[in-house]
Amino acid sequence: MLRRSLRLSLPVALATPLLLAGCFDEQRQSTSSEAGERISVAMLQPPRSGLTPLSDDAFKLSRWSTAETLIRLDASSDPQPFLATEWEQLEANTWRFVIRDDVAFHDGTPLTASDVVNSLTAATQAAPKPRILDGVNMTIEADGDNAVIVRTEKADPLIPNRLSSPQLAILAASAYGEDGRVNPIEAGTGPFVLKEINGTTSARLDRFDGYWGEPAAVAGIDADYVPDGTARAASLRTGAADVVEAIPVSQVALLDPELVFEVPMPRTNTLYLNTESGPMSDPGLRAAAREAIDRPAIVNTVYEGRADIAEGLLGPALAWASDYRSPIEDRTAPTDPNGTEITLATFTDRAELPEVAVLLEQQLTQAGFSVNQEVREYAHIEADALAGEFDAFILSRATVLDSGDPVAYMFSDFACEGSFNIAQLCDPAVDEALAKAAVLPTGDERRQAIIAAEAAILRTDAAIPMLHERVIQGESARVTNAERDPRERMLITEKTSIDADSDS
Numbered sequence: 001m002l003r004r005s006l007r008l009s010l011p012v013a014l015a016t017p018l019l020l021a022g023c024f025d026e027q028r029q030s031t032s033s034e035a036g037e038r039i040s041v042a043m044l045q046p047p048r049s050g051l052t053p054l055s056d057d058a059f060k061l062s063r064w065s066t067a068e069t070l071i072r073l074d075a076s077s078d079p080q081p082f083l084a085t086e087w088e089q090l091e092a093n094t095w096r097f098v099i100r101d102d103v104a105f106h107d108g109t110p111l112t113a114s115d116v117v118n119s120l121t122a123a124t125q126a127a128p129k130p131r132i133l134d135g136v137n138m139t140i141e142a143d144g145d146n147a148v149i150v151r152t153e154k155a156d157p158l159i160p161n162r163l164s165s166p167q168l169a170i171l172a173a174s175a176y177g178e179d180g181r182v183n184p185i186e187a188g189t190g191p192f193v194l195k196e197i198n199g200t201t202s203a204r205l206d207r208f209d210g211y212w213g214e215p216a217a218v219a220g221i222d223a224d225y226v227p228d229g230t231a232r233a234a235s236l237r238t239g240a241a242d243v244v245e246a247i248p249v250s251q252v253a254l255l256d257p258e259l260v261f262e263v264p265m266p267r268t269n270t271l272y273l274n275t276e277s278g279p280m281s282d283p284g285l286r287a288a289a290r291e292a293i294d295r296p297a298i299v300n301t302v303y304e305g306r307a308d309i310a311e312g313l314l315g316p317a318l319a320w321a322s323d324y325r326s327p328i329e330d331r332t333a334p335t336d337p338n339g340t341e342i343t344l345a346t347f348t349d350r351a352e353l354p355e356v357a358v359l360l361e362q363q364l365t366q367a368g369f370s371v372n373q374e375v376r377e378y379a380h381i382e383a384d385a386l387a388g389e390f391d392a393f394i395l396s397r398a399t400v401l402d403s404g405d406p407v408a409y410m411f412s413d414f415a416c417e418g419s420f421n422i423a424q425l426c427d428p429a430v431d432e433a434l435a436k437a438a439v440l441p442t443g444d445e446r447r448q449a450i451i452a453a454e455a456a457i458l459r460t461d462a463a464i465p466m467l468h469e470r471v472i473q474g475e476s477a478r479v480t481n482a483e484r485d486p487r488e489r490m491l492i493t494e495k496t497s498i499d500a501d502s503d504s
């Protein structure tokens with residue numbers, strides 16, 4: 001019998017969170033401002049690297065609108081002006097970006113081209129480098145006071161997209177210490193200035209009155225790190241937090257549905273099949289596995305309906321994907337498994353995946369396979385998965401990574417030279433389709449090529465997309481204009497406001 005997520009009884013679920021709520025309330029009262037209401041946020045994870053922008057902590061700085069980048073992406077992942085007002089590609093590997101005038105850092109110094117050079121160069125020299133620069137050798141130099149030249153070793157049409165990564169935020173010179181550490185306090189350019197970092201407990205930001213754009217609607221942000229999902233949910237239910245990240249599915253039923261918002265994620269739960277060795281090297285058996293999967297049953301049973309049934313590798317978080325997709329032709333016909341024995345593996349780090357494995361075992365067994373399961377922690381199973389030790393592997397995989405573009409993910413997972421090729425796939429048609437997509441500039445032609453590459457991958461049945469995950473965001477009734485961002489780059493912006501007279 002499939003194990004369902006257990007829900008705590010209300011008194012038990014509230015015990016620890018009520019203590020937490022007291023902390024939120026005390027903080028809200030102690031930081032109230034005559035200049036307006038402050039907004040309290042319950043964050044999923046504490047910082048791992050002291051909020052340096054050269055790590056994944058950069059996404060917190062971005063979600064608090066304190067650190068800004070040269071470029072930002074729109075809903076279609078197309079680059080738009082931000083701290084850079086315009087750009088042009090001078091040569092195949094050379095770009096010029098014009099820097100916005102009249103921008104001040106939070107420490108009062110003006111933004112100049114040398115600051116951009118300093119920040120981007122620090123990122124290229126970091127160890128480890130921000131992952132957006134994996135495989136990219138980039139140099140930056142000033143071109144006068146208000147422009148920079150970016151050169152890459154190889155032609156790269158995604159340079160503007162790369163420069164939108166929060167890990168390439170532009171900070172004041174004062175942020176960069178001689179020891180290589182980066183301190184983001186009072187160093188950004190956003191509508192909120194980071195004033196205080198309390199380790200892995202909390203952070204405090206105030207409205208920055210010298211912001212170059214529209215001033216923030218709230219006086220500041222009080223951010224608390226609340227890794228426990230039950231506690232985060234209860235902080236919304238009790239009114240202790242205004243905005244809450246990543247509410248667990250198991251807690252949603254305890255909340256007012258009007259305070260819960262589901263955001264599609266660029267993350268696909270996929271069954272990878274070993275195309276190189278073992279029984280799944282037979283295309284007919286891979287096709288039989290494809291036909292055996294009941295996606296609605298997985299979504300409704302494991303995810304309680306809070307996920308999207310997959311039609312391809314790319315889901316609704318990439319709003320354009322469905323516009324270019326058409327039925328895949330010339331697919332291999334399934335053959336009878338007739339008791340074929342396979343090993344199905346996954347990992348425990350994502351709570352839903354072992355449940356998905358149980359349900360998949362039932363579906364594959366019903367189709368005629370004999371299924372053995374292997375489930376471990378991810379750190380203890382990744383090497384075997386990449387080495388092709390399993391016939392089938394369930395993975396929850398981000399599909400756009402940091403550039404907002406899925407080609408890097410597709411190459412990594414499905415190209416002959418891909419570094420994360422669990423399916424052990426090496427198909428000339430797939431490599432050709434990926435190579436074509438990789439060299440095209442962002443826009444309509446590139447999107448068409450990406451979907452053509454998706455079709456080439458799916459035609460092999462090396463990967464069977466099952467569902468696209470969602471993140472559940474909580475917002476109190478007094479909040480308006482909190483961002484619901486699939487890429488998790490934005491949360492509180494200058495437009496986010498609080499109605500002090502509304503019931504929370």
